[in-house]
Every structure is written in structure tokens, then in C-alpha cells.
Amino acid sequence: MPETAGKPKRINDPQGMRSRILDVAADLFQRRGYNSTSVQDVVQAALATGGAVHHHFPTKKALGLAVIEERVAKEVNATAIQPVLQAIRVKTGILAFFASVADELERNQAVTGCPLNNLAMELSLADPDFRHAANAIFENWRGALTQRLQAGGSGLASKPAGELATTVVAAYSGAMAMAKASQSAQPLRDCAAQLEKLLP
Amino acid sequence: MPETAGKPKRINDPQGMRSRILDVAADLFQRRGYNSTSVQDVVQAALATGGAVHHHFPTKKALGLAVIEERVAKEVNATAIQPVLQAIRVKTGILAFFASVADELERNQAVTGCPLNNLAMELSLADPDFRHAANAIFENWRGALTQRLQAGGSGLASKPAGELATTVVAAYSGAMAMAKASQSAQPLRDCAAQLEKLLP
DNA sequence: AAAAAAACAGACCGGTCATCCTGTTTTTAA
DNA sequence: TTAAAAACAGGATGACCGGTCTGTTTTTTT
Secondary structure, three states: OOHHHOOOOOOOOHHHHHHHHHHHHHHHHHHHOOOOOOHHHHHHHOOOOHHHHHHHOOOHHHHHHHHHHHHHHHHHHHHHHHHHHHOOOHHHHHHHHHHHHHHHHHHOOOOOOOHHHHHHHHHOOOOHHHHHHHHHHHHHHHHHHHHHHHOOOOOOOHHHHHHHHHHHHHHHHHHHHHHHHHOOOHHHHHHHHHHHHHOO | OOHHHOOOOOOOOHHHHHHHHHHHHHHHHHHHOOOOOOHHHHHHHOOOOHHHHHHHOOOHHHHHHHHHHHHHHHHHHHHHHHHHHHOOOHHHHHHHHHHHHHHHHHHOOOOOOOHHHHHHHHHOOOOHHHHHHHHHHHHHHHHHHHHHHHOOOOOOOHHHHHHHHHHHHHHHHHHHHHHHHHOOOHHHHHHHHHHHHHOO
């Protein structure tokens, strides 16, 4: 045979494949939910095969756990925790976070909600492993806010700082739930306006 | 044949059957989620048959919508709206609501979360009908709180009343999400303590 | 270079799910 | 009383899902 009929030749890229599967799964779980997404959906959207997905994630649960621990946790840290920690004032950081999420929601067509909240709600009761993974992210977030609220000149005492951190996280999660149901960013803005009165 | 071998004789009780199916479905959807509950599960738990369930609810979606509109809406009204409307002060009504839910969570073994929030999160993106049904309940709740916050001597202006109502609903929903993930009533109590500072 | 391990491909299977369908019984309408 | 409708019973069905399994290709190890 002449050299014209060259086969596509496979190139192994384990890390890239794994990462692509995780990205696609995180996106589908976020948009359709865990239970409404089949591994076949993931296989097709990732342009992978059943064998490849099974090689990296033996079960759907393993895939779900990896999405939570490697994608959702990272996103929460990048969008919710770091900006607040690095802001000059806690209050401005938190309000900016709410505003930026609201802005982003209004840019997109659909409000798909908070990935952490989505998966936590759907899977917390189904499986303890999922629940612990989701809870760890909530706790990490809450802890970072608590510390930040206690630090600095206008630092709060331990108890109110913890309560306030919980309230900020809860208001955000709940506002996202309402935003998802109403397909509007208004709940985010309303909560931010009220949190402003509460934050030091 | 003698009278001893009497057949069980069926008794038709359409309303009772329908109501029993709805009760069971509401309970299962709440504890396991909509997608993780099969209609067979409902049939068995309700001591009914596939034919009976299908007669009253032709599709699973019809059953889900009926649960939201006839059970979840009623529960939200009974546990979250009416007590606040009938309370002497808005603040005491809302704080009492948070406290009573927290108390109830601690009495039970498992925190199954807020039924409205659970179904809204799981189904809002899956189907517009579900989303609208869930949103209507959120809106009804939010509207009742807004009105109550505007009324009376210490009445708020329209804008802050609406914002505050949204914040109360969001804080509750978010706190329930955190409670579900942590299997603890603490988030409810923390939020209530902070809302106290916000409510007139 | 040879052998072993990792990475991927893709068919296959048992089980489940939502829905449909054909009867039978009960109730209502005429 | 008779006809029609509503209420219920329960099996059948086709699609899909998650997991498994066997085989091939690529990469690493020795």
C-alpha cells in the first residue's frame, strides 16, 4: 500500500483525556444534573469511548466524586474564596463576588445555578461519600470567610464571625436556587444589598 | 360455596387513592429525589398498582407536578408563610420559624432538606413546567413576606422590604442546603442569629 | 529488543425504568 | 335495569443505563 492511506494513528494522552472527561462531566452534571446524565452522554460529549472513560473512572460514582473534588472545589475557590481573601475589605470582596456572579448570569442565557449547591442537593442524601465531599467544600468556604471576618482592624469575635460566614454562604446558595427557579439574577442583587448592612 | 370464602371485594376510593399516592410520592421525592425514585417505588409504597397510579397520573411528570402544586406548596404555606403572617411581630415570626425547623431537624435522624428547594434544584433546568411550578411557590412566599414587612407600624419601604424578603427566603434555602450536607441544624441557627440583626 | 504495563476501543449483558395496553370491577348516568 | 364511564389490576414492551469483558494499540520498563 502506498503512503497515502495512512491510518489516523492513536496518540495516548492520559492526562488530557482524563481532564477532558472531567470537564465535560462537570459541565453536563451542572446543566442537567448527575442522575439525568448518563455515562454515554459523557462519552459522546468528550469524544471519548466507553473504554477510555471506564479506564480513568471505573464507576459513575468515581466520576462524580472526581468532579466534585477536582472541579467544583477548584471553581469555588477561584470564584468565591480567593477574591474575597484578596480584597482590601471583606465587605467589598463579598459584594463584588455577588455582583460578578449576577453579571455573569445576565450574560448567559440560562441560569444553571451554583455547581456546589446543585450537586450537594442532589447527592447528599444518596451517598455519604458525595455528602462528605460537598460538605468539605462548604466547610472550606465557610472557614475561609470566618477567618477573614476575624482578621484585620474591624475584626469580629469568633461567634459572630462564624455566624456571618454561614449567612453569607447560605444567602448565596439560596439566592442561586431562587435565581435558577426564576431565571433571573435579581435574588443575588437583593441579597447583596441586604448583606451590605450586615457586613462590617 | 359457603359464606366463609368471601372475596376481599374492592372498594373504589378515587380521592383517597390519589391522595395516598401523592403523599407517598412527596415523601419519596423528598427523601431520595425525583430522578432516583421510580414509579414502581411509589406503587409499592402506596400499596397501589401500576394501573391505579397511571389512572390518576398518566406520566411521572404529571405526578411530580402534582406533588409540587398540591403538597409542597401546601407545606410551605403551612410551615413558613402562615406562622409568620400570624405572628405578632415579623421578626419573632421569622425567627420562630427558623427555630422550629431547626428543632425538628434535630429530632429526626436525617436532614432531608427543604422540599421546595430539593425539587426546585433538581427539576428547574430539566423542564420549564417544573421550574415555573417551583418558582410560583418561591414567589408566593417572597410576596407574603414582603407584604408583611411593609405592613404595620414599623413598616418598611417597598424596596428594602422586597430585598429583605428575598434574603430571608434565600438564607433559609441556603441554610437548609448546608444543613443537608453537614447533617446539622447549626446553619439554620447561625442564619437566624444574623437575620435577627437585619429584621425590623 | 522483548516483555510488561498502561491506555484505549467497542461490543455485550442483566437489570431497570416509564409507559402502554388489555382486561375486570365498581360506580354513575340514563 | 341497562349502558356508559370511571377506577383499578397487572402483565408486556422497548429503550436505556451502568458495568463488564475481550481485544488492540501505545508507552514504558528492563
